[in-house]
Amino acid sequence: xxxxxxxxxxxxxxxxxxxxxxxxxxxxxxxxxxxxxxxxxxxxxxxxxxxxxxxxxxxxxxxxxxxxxxxxxxxxxxxxxxxxxxxxxxxxxxxxxxxxxxxxxxxxxxxxxxxxxxxxxxxxxxxxxxxxxxxxxxxxxxxxxxxxxxxxxxxxxxxxxxxxxxxxxxxxxxxxxxxxxxxxxxxxxxxxxxxxxxxxxxxxxxxxxxxxxxxxxxxx
Numbered sequence: 001x002x003x004x005x006x007x008x009x010x011x012x013x014x015x016x017x018x019x020x021x022x023x024x025x026x027x028x029x030x031x032x033x034x035x036x037x038x039x040x041x042x043x044x045x046x047x048x049x050x051x052x053x054x055x056x057x058x059x060x061x062x063x064x065x066x067x068x069x070x071x072x073x074x075x076x077x078x079x080x081x082x083x084x085x086x087x088x089x090x091x092x093x094x095x096x097x098x099x100x101x102x103x104x105x106x107x108x109x110x111x112x113x114x115x116x117x118x119x120x121x122x123x124x125x126x127x128x129x130x131x132x133x134x135x136x137x138x139x140x141x142x143x144x145x146x147x148x149x150x151x152x153x154x155x156x157x158x159x160x161x162x163x164x165x166x167x168x169x170x171x172x173x174x175x176x177x178x179x180x181x182x183x184x185x186x187x188x189x190x191x192x193x194x195x196x197x198x199x200x201x202x203x204x205x206x207x208x209x210x211x212x213x214x215x216x217x218x219x220x
Contacts, residue, residue, distance in 0.1 A: 072201045076107040076130035078139055079120055081211060082146050083110035092116055098128040119145045137174035137198035139207065140186070143214060144177040156180050161196075163189060170198045186213055 073081075083089075091113035093103050101111050111128060114120040120142050122128035147154045160182045161167050161175070170178050178196060181187045187196060202210075 071204055072133040073139075073204050073207045074131050075120070075128065075134045075138065076101075076105075076111060078134050078142065078202075078207055079114045080107040080110045081207065082119065082142065083107075083113055085211065085215075086113075089113060097125060098122055098130075099126045101128050101130050114142070117149050119149055133201040134207075135199050136196070136202055137171055137178060139202055139210070140181045141174050141177040143186075143210070144180050147180075154180055155183070157183055160189075163194075164192075164196050165194045166196055166198070170196060174198060184217060186210060186217070 088110075091109045093109065093112050096103055096112045096115075098111070098115075102108050103112060107130065111120070111130065115122070115128075120128075144154060156176050156179045158179075161170070161179050164182075178187065178198065
């Protein structure tokens with residue numbers, strides 16, 4: 001299995017077959033102003049994902065009464081997270097056909113990139129569902145496909161999914177992605193009270209925590 005190597009870089013680069021990502025510091029390990037500044041400096045990507053700047057100013061928040069960190073993440077916003085993690089590469093926008101995506105919006109080029117690379121698809125050829133809240137099974141499908149796009153081994157092994165009380169509620173298209181997430185430890189029985197909750201919406205802090213775990217999972 002290929003492993004990530006983490007250095008203090010602000011962009012994703014490739015050296016030979018080694019995949020290099022920014023060094024990741026868990027937000028839970030940050031205490032005080034000095035450590036917060038170090039967190040910003042050493043972990044620019046995750047700090048950026050934690051900021052509200054990843055959201056298009058025109059995207060609606062699920063509830064105006066909830067804290068920023070507790071609001072639901074849309075499909076477009078999560079793709080934007082992966083896009084920023086990848087270093088915001090250029091995307092071919094010439095053959096982009098989703099009617100509900102403004103290519104000039106904050107997440108427009110990100111969705112174009114994800115669709116082009118096979119990381120995310122729409123509900124059909126014309127509808128992506130940009131502003132729809134992302135579900136857990138959708139998120140892990142996108143993250144699994146992103147892993148394949150990176151050329152990282154992503155084996156689907158074991159039958160641990162059967163230990164969860166609601167395994168039958170996972171959509172057919174998401175079963176392998178959920179099995180992969182369980183196998184890598186991104187989904188843990190003890191952290192979820194024995195349930196996958198695949199149709200639950202994902203809040204902002206949860207999405208960022210999953211990406212933190214994802215990046216740290218293969219660190220040396």
